Amino acid sequence: MSLLSSIKVPLRAEGVAKSYGATRALRGVDFDVVAGAVNVLIGENGAGKSTLMRILAGVERPDEGRLLLDGEAVSFLSVRDAARRGIGIVFQELNLCPNLSVTENIFLGRSVSAGLGIDKKREHDRAAAVLARLGAAIDPDALVGDLRIGQQQIVEIARALAEDARILILDEPTSALSDSEVATLFEVIAELKRDGVGIVYISHRLEELMRIGDFITVMRDGALVASVPVAEASVPWIVEQMLGETGGLDVRSAANTPGAPVLEIEHATVRRPDGMALVDDVSLTLRAGEIVAIYGLLGAGRTELLEHICGARRGEGTIRLNGERIERLSIAARIERRLLLVPEDRQREGLFPNLQVGGNLAMSFLDQLAPRGLISRLSENRAVAAMIGRLGIKARSGATLIGALSGGNQQKVVIGRCLMRDPVAILLDEPSRGIDVGARAEVFATMRTLSAEGLAILFTTSDLFEALTIADRVVVMAAGRVTADLPADVADQTGLVRAANGIPLRPPAIAAHGAI
Amino acid sequence: MATNISSAAVDGRADAKDGGVALLALLIRLRALVALFVVFGFFAVLAPNFLSLGSMLIMAKHIAIIAVLGIGMTYVILTGGIDLSVGSIAGLSGMVAGALILNGLTVAPLGWVIYPSVPLVLLIALALGGLIGLANGVLVTRFGVAPFIATLGMLYVARGAGLLLSNGTTFPNLVGSADYGNQGFPLLGASRVLGVPLPVLIVVALALAAALVAARTPFGRHVYAVGGNARAALLSGVRVARVKIAVYVISGICAALVGLIVASDLVSAHPASGETFELSAIAAVVLGGASLAGGRGTIGGTIIGACVIGTLGDGMVMMGVSEFWQMVIKGTVIVAAVVLDQLQGRFVGTKD
Known part of the structure; x- marks a missing residue:
């Protein structure tokens, strides 16, 4: 392939390792970002993709190893620092202000100044130019809140590109998009490739990766297990690499x-x-x-x-x-x-931070504890203690503050609340x-x-x-x-x-x- | 701070490591009580006649008024809401009672005028307060209006309605008449049982009931749950909208009760009565340790807060402090209470 002969690697990670407490998220990973290509990163949840991406984008600094930008060792101080050096990132969750215009969002935090004020004209023109480059029919004056999710994603990309990014990191960009929105995004990516932008693309969707990827890197348990041109990869092979030895699967x-x-x-x-x-x-x-x-x-x-x-x-x-x-x-x-639900996001949807373990456990069961209108303390304490024992929740008693529990025990409390209801x-x-x-x-x-x-x-x-x-x-x-x-x-x-x-x-x- | 875990709603405990910090943390936690002792002791020493029975009884009535409003307000604030309309509801309720006693109810097509008995007058005024609370609750839940705005609007509407009832004049001399069988209205404010003013007994009974409901009934728990995490409450089977509507209804009824007590005490109803009462009530709740973000606070705390505000106000009057300085000092105390609230979070290691 002509691609392989003229390969350029503007950004390279060497032996990058990162731990969070006792968890080793990355164990010495080498990763090349090839210019003018889509560099796919794939792996199961917890494989270390996000950590690697965050290090490349300057969100976090590695414990070991180094980053080479155009062959020189660099250490990014922040996302802004990395952005100034041409590395843009679009997070999975959109980080836009819906109440501001497209232009204002693109230049948020790095306004083009004219004396004391903001040079709105230049910002508007530059926003329009970036959007045009992306082939997107989005009005720079439109409110972001009025745009569809797919268009907002394009605005995020425009924001990353407005600083002339040479490297663009996309974290699961298609997870919230409809089919037609995905098609538009892929056109944008093809356009960027032609301009020589190196794209790091993280996704779980194999078919999608096979379609737009040039190089594929598979990660598992914080380590890199394979890195090949996409032409040499197949879906079954990727799955095997992702899951590892699965013969002993119970x-x-x-x-x-x-x-x-x-x-x-x-x-x-x-x-x-x-x-x-x-x-x-x-x-x-x-x-x-x-x-x-x-x-x-x-x-x-x-x-x-x-x-x-x-x-x-x-x-x-x-x-x-x-x-x-x-x-x-x-x-x-x-x-x-x-019929009860244990929601996905414990903190936002499951727990009452102002109540103790007992109060959290009993919430769906209160009418049963109060047959005559008043909650019976005795029945409540008994029911709570029984559930703490049954699920092995590590709390001294029902009076322990919910915030004092570990994530796993908090999860058991939310499950316990459902079980209380039989x-x-x-x-x-x-x-x-x-x-x-x-x-x-x-x-x-x-x-x-x-x-x-x-x-x-x-x-x-x-x-x-x-x-x-x-x-x-x-x-x-x-x-x-x-x-x-x-x-x-x-x-x-x-x-x-x-x-x-x-x-x-x-x-x-x-x-x-x-x-x- | 929706994720404030610094203190449990019903019975919080600070696990401070070191003794000195623990004592300080305890003092901060009991700040309302400490403030009450300080304020009370200060005036007992410095204000002439502060400890006399007469001034104590007057002060008790003032505290009762703030406390009744504060009880309703506590429920609203526990859900993360606010009720700015209570002062106006109190004013309107007094005016409605005044109008019913002096002018009766006109049944328009027949030209009859009915004079309801005093218990019925009280019931009508309380029901009206509840209805206005219901309107607040529906605005907040069904129409998604922010509590601040919904009740601010109601503040104006209810005040205007009170002024319209009398064209802005006072309904004087609300003693009723034997001919109409509607005597006895002044008894609500003036009666004494074993020497204790009836309003004080009412507030004691109300506070005990409200504290029991808050701590020991499913509804009370639901109130704390809605304020702590409304989404989790919904998914746990709490009927969040109903709970929110209920707290505004309770607050409206409490406000109407205050209006009746004030009008009965003065034996007249003035349309401007109850102005800025909402601020005293909110101050009492906040002083009592409640978080404006919801989910944290107690009825007991609010009662102590009401005592602080009431004592402070009357004590300063007795000492002859100018009205302007009174405002400055009250404001300072309220802000200091909130600052202490934030400090408490630091002492017990609040995570955000």
Whole structure:
């Protein structure tokens, strides 16, 4: 390839290592950013992609190793410092001010000054020029809040480019975009490549990477496991590299015979205000004693589906709980019928920072503790102590402040709140997020115990290993749709990863595959 | 500071490492009580007649008024809201009572005039306060208006309505008449039971009930939950909108009760009555240790806060401090209370 002969590496990481406390996020990684090419970085959650990217962009400094910019060792003081040297980054979460115009956002924090004021004319012209370079039909005077998500993403890129970035880092840029918005983004990327910009592209979506990537680097457990031109890579090979030796994978035996259907979801559809379907005609059944994993990438619609089931998000379709239609009921009414959600973001959606462990645990159970209007302290303390013991929550008593607990124990408190209600079905959104490995194992052991007691459990995960080891059945979602639904013990990993990228997997095909 | 974990809502404990810091932290935590002792002791020594029975009784009435408003306000602030309309509701409630006693209710098509009995007058005024609170709550929950704005609007509306009732004049001499069977209104403010003014007994009963509701009922817990994390409350099955509406209704009823007590005490209803009461009530709640961000505070704290504000005001009057200086000093005390609140966070190692 001509690309290989004329290779230029403006930015290089050598032996970069980084630890957070006892966690080694990066263990001596070498990484080249090739100019005029899309350098793909892929790996499972926690593989170290984000840490590497943050080091390249000057968000963090490495503990060991060094960065070479045009062959010279550099140390970036901050994101601004890196940006001045031509390294731009677009984070996964958009960092725009919706109340300001496109131009104002692009020049936020580095206004073009004219004497004491801001040279609005020059800012406007430069913003227009950058947007034109990106081939984007966006009015520089438009309010960012009025733009679609895809357009806002382009504004973010324009902001990164306004300082003549030679390196552009994109962290999962397509996770919130619709298909047409993705197509526009890819045109922008192709344009930047022609201009010689080196692009670092982080994504979980394999098909997407194969389409636009030039070089692919696979990371696992903080180390670089492979780095090859995309032409030499294939989807199964990438999956194998990402997951590593999976022969000893402890696939859960189908120990429980699932009971009667508890939760029946038919044609569930949830739409964004602009009409785009976040959950698109999903049907699935959850039986008593069954653990079902919903595996998928960020933006696949998993959280939206769970929120729809628990009543926190309106949508179309029918939901039956033990045969009763519940799709019109409030969250509180569904909880009274013993269907509960453990939300993904504990701090924002799960915990009451002003209450103690006991208050947090009992919140969904108060009416049962107060048969005559007053909460019985005795019953409450007894119920709280029982739940602390049952889940092994590391708290001295119910009076311990919730903020004093570790992430894993806080997660158990949120799960415990649901269990207090003696649920028939619980929904857990990314239950292992933000907790350490030991706590994760405990949470999953708890889930298994509960399912053995007849509880129906539906949980989401972006970790294939989790999906295959904990669940009886794996449902894969991509772009709001179910692309696979099969027993965990016959699921093949490559097929699931492909399904997560939107390539439907039909159970018969898998059965045949499993038999080979 | 929605993520303030410095103190538990119901029974917080500071785990300070070193003894000196622990004592200081304790003093800061009990700052309202400390302030009350300081203020009370100061005036007891310096203000003539401060400790006399007469001045104590007058002061008790003033404190009762702030405390009743403060109780309703505590619930609102615990949910993370604010109610600026309480002073105006108090004024309107007094005016409605005055109008009913003096002019009765005119049934328009028949030209009849009905004079409701005093208990019915009280009930109508309290219901009106509750209705205005309901309007506040609906504006905040259903229409998404910020509590500050919704209740600021209601502050003007209710005050204007009170002025309209009498064209801006006072309803005097609200003793009622034997002919109409509506005597007895002044008893609410003037009665004494075993020498204690009725308003004081009312506030004691109300405070005990409110404290019990806050600490021991599902509704009380829900109030703390909504203020601590509204989204988590919703997902935990708390009917967040209902809880918010309820706290504004409670606040409105408390405000109406204050209006009745004031009008009854003065045996007349003045349309400007209750102006700036909302500020005293908010000050009492904040002095009592509540966080304006919601989720933290107690009824007991508010009662102590009301005592501080009331004692401070009356003590300064007795000492002959000029009205202008009184305002400066009150303002300073309130700001100092909030500064202490922030310091408390540092002493117990608040993480943000």
